[in-house]
Amino acid sequence: MASQSTFVIVGAGLAGAKAAEALREQGFDGRIVLIGDEASRPYERPPLSKEYLQGKAERDSVFVHDADWYPSHDIDLRLGTVVQSLDRDRHEVILADGDHLPYHKLLLTTGAEPRRLPIPGADAERVYYLRRVEDSDRLRDLFATASRLAVIGAGWIGLEVAAAARTAGVAVIVVEVAALPLLRVLGPQVAPVFADLHRAHDVDLRRGTGIQEITSSSGKATGLRLADGSHVEADAVLVGVGAAPNTRLATEAGLEVDNGVVVDASLRSSDPDIYAAGDVARAYHPFLDKHIRVEHWANALNQPATAAAAMLGQDARFEALPYFYTDQYDLGMEYTGYTEPEGYDQVVVRGDLSTREFVSFWLHQGRVLAGMNVNIWDVTHDIKALIHAQTPVDIARLADPSVPLAEVGTRA
Structure with a gap:
């Protein structure tokens, strides 16, 4: 691509920063403009609900690059800048201040935002969401003063915040509309592991109930009114x-x-000069043969290299299997692969769910679709190999911890 070309990246998070890095590494010497609406330079989000939230990591550790990386790589980083609209015909990005910024290629890495609850009291003070580093800062400050935190939703964010709050000595009530935490992701056989984990750390887990309202007094949240009419008292609420x-x-x-x-698969949108990567992209996955949108760190980290290559005219496809991880209390987990609740017909567990040291597999017609290792490490490569094999496995050997995963073999 000629050096006079301008590539614009809208969204200055992890995906945007890695795209700028990939473009330079792949030889693009034209102009790169990286635009973000936050005041902070690009940072990674997983620490915001994990080690940074718990005070185990310093603020500088969350940033993707040092501050001087951007000027030293001739990246025009524009922070605190809002993009108002895109003019595809004129190939321009229109900023909120009225400035028009021309582009030859455009990459959208605008990410995602927490879903808001459309219930009474949702706008009260001391109702928290977690997406940005300032949100994590506010929660850290809250943990130093609050005695009771109510968490709405037992997904990954809700459970990680619950774990951080309990570690800080805050009493926690988690309210989840489903029968179990993470039920849609893990299914009824494995999801109880996380329910038991949080109960073991004295989390008051309320399952199978909705929320009528966030109660408040003098404009500040005081708890939750549940669907059954009961009230949960709390100093603050995390949604x-x-x-x-x-x-x-x-x-x-x-x-x-x-x-x-x-x-x-190359992360190109319906406009051949506009691409998308990270949380905002619903990308065609060649191995899975479907479009999927994955809201996890690994996509934001790895997709930009593919987008950069495609923007430079190369034949590139993003084919990495979805991957995510969590850390809660003394539980560490990695999940590799992809399946939906109706996509599997068998779950095989290697190890002991009760001791929280195991690998679980989700299968369809004997083929491994996904695997999750809990407090067992260095098996991700083998899990990927089982998924990529696309052949029925020997179930007995898959479930036997004495058989190395690399030697499980296919079904006889």
């Missing part, structure tokens, strides 16, 4: 009910949008 992709710019520009910006 963790999922995230929605930031697709406004794409939608208003007329790009194809369906639970994210729809892109092909």
